[in-house]
Amino acid sequence: MKALKGLAISVSLAVTMAFGVANADEVRVPVSEQGQNAGIEVPKSGVTQASVEQKFGAPQSIQGPVGDPPITKWIYSGFTVYFEYDRVIHTVIHHQ
Template sequence: MKKLTSAAIAASLAISAFGLATVPGATAEEVKVPVMSQGERKSMDLPDTGQTRETVRQRYGDPVSTSGPVGDPPITQWHYPGFVVYFEYNRVIHTVVKPAR
């Protein structure tokens, strides 16, 4: 099965909607940006994987809001102005930078 990119899907929809002919050999380019290589991330001071809740609280203060725990194992989110910290039990499992607005 072929993997379709969003550009290929959009082109396919345009072809269907407007009756456009396909161009033989035309391809779409897929651009992937891994989460861990986000440009903003390198210049930010973020919690590291494995840190405890207490360590995060001491360094970054109280979160603006929290959600969870949800699931098994229990996952909790701590929301800060520029990022969200995900905890499994008492340890950081990931930190996600919020998109700039």
């Protein structure tokens, strides 16, 4: 059994040395572009809280406001909306 493991390691090393180390491409997607193709409609920056509630309904929960300027977080089932005062500053789609 040890001989087979040793042989497997030797073959593996020989293949790596002959053909080089395999490399994979790394795809980087800026946070601002993540989820754009997820098919989920979300509130756009600058929209008021009243407009968000009218279009998407009442959130599952509300956190805040905290800090200065006051930041409030509305949590929906598929995304979270961040407000500064009463305007959307960012929307984050939840991982599925």
